[in-house]
Amino acid sequence: MEYVAAVDLGGTKIAAAIAGLDGRVLGRGVRPTAAGEGPGPVLGRMVEAVQEAAHAAGLDLGGARAMAVGAPGPLDPEAGVVLESPNLGWRDVPLRDILAERLGIPVRVENDANLAAYGEYRYGAGQGARYMVYLGIGTGIGFGLVVLGRIYHGATGNTEFGHMTVDLDGPLCGCGRHGCLEAIASGTALAREARAIVARRPDRLQPGETPAAPLVFRLAREGDGEAQQVLDRFVEALGAGVANLVNGLSPDRVVLGGGVMAAGDWLLERVREEARRRAFGAQWRATEVVRAGLGGDSGLYGAVALALDTVQGR
Template sequence: MYRIGIDLGGTNIAVGVVNEQYEIVSHTSVPTLAHRSPEAVIADMGDAVQAALDQAGLTAGNCASIGVGSPGTCDSGRGVVVRAYNLGWYEVPVCQMLTDRFGIPARLSNDANCAALAEYVAGAGVGCRNMVLITLGTGVGGGIIIDGKIYAGMRSAGAELGHTVLVLDGEPCTCGRRGCWEAYASATALIRQTGQAALAHPDSALAAIPAQDINGRTAFDAADRGDAAAQAVVDRYCEYVAAGLTDLVNALAPERILLGGGISRQGERLLGPVREYVATHCFGQREGAIPVIAAAKLGNEAGIIGAAAL
């Protein structure tokens, strides 16, 4: 049997049909145009599913299920997007609407959980039973797999790992709290830290870069060229990431922690210091339950594969 995966984003809806090995056999994408009603967006989503099926020479009858990965708060039990601010969706029964059209079961989870599930079934998590995926992007997203299943908690509201406090009364966070891990370990936070270092060290290479050109690579690149202020930013940023991961190790002792999102492209420059910190700070230190810490593997395809695997 095949499965259909839908990666619903604020800008695009990507749809794929996957085979039993979780390989994408056909793929389509349409703009979300989120200013429209949910009904209009879901009608286009359905057309994209049909196009992906046609492209693969399949019908819905060849597929076991449809899965949707959505931003925002998703109630997986009811198949309802409870609220997704960037789509303007409130209480949208997306699963029922897709089942009505295609006649097969539909499942829903949020995009971070789908990405974790994708890594578990087809990426860097294959072969373990308990793992956590952390995405270091605009925010810090998290997905927890326990005993082969997404752990999402009551009303699927859990695994908001970016919104655990790292610094009491610290930097303001988008969620309304202060000092969240996300406010220190996201790409957004790294850009802020880089900008602050540029102002504090006028003799550094960072100070020569216009503020609007600073991105998540700037400090890593300048550190590579030997800039001391940039190296200090990178070192501290790696500690922020690693301190949060150490809390996860102490709470869950997963077999693997995978890092995804834009900053994870730094590879060993991030992973090396993070592994060392976790090994020397987790409960029991080097004799503790130290997980494998590695980069996520699937990139853009994770959304479709994880949704299909729901």
């Protein structure tokens, strides 16, 4: 039987899979990553994770027809080089060539948010869309655009609408700018606000709870005014971000994924209502705003799809 390998390299873990030519996952592997690790140890654990997946599938990794890897950007997808990964502390790492040499199979490297978008397009909530926008709201905000079945790359392969300025005088973002969407509407932004709430009122934190997004959501639900304000601003910014993309790119599907959106359909509803209010009629009527269908696996399935494309010479 023929099969491919897929890896999703994240800030906290490496997820790997072996999949058949029909896209079905046959085996999985996982390893941890830690912030600031150099490429050496991470590369070793990437190989371990994908070997574990092959083992779970009862297959030999060397027999895989191709492998695709999603990595945090910016990266050069054509050269397969991670240009810079602040989370991992990488710079100019020729990921594709290192892995291809070590494993003896063709390897392709792609931005992780692009692969999450592509995974949703091929196997998740984006199936059948012609112009699909993906926003992954997690620690950061990842963006991907799939146009007529292809990942939109632009000139560099890096498309970062997660860092669009939506509030010129807004809070400082991890990227050094003020008022990025990510600075208001990401898990990191909600954790920052949660810490501020807890600093003022330590009693808000329950035993075993951490000051992060779920705390803001719980307090807001319980009627805490401060948490409600934080949530309102989150919804306002994310709704504006979605509306900017609906107005500007006129997708027929917007897929919202990432850990923060897992909070539930109530959050999707609020963001959708805010986006509707801010979108132009023609563009809004032509699109659907939905939650991701693959949970935390969007990126891994995107890597499966890209590896299959490689086998098919696409």
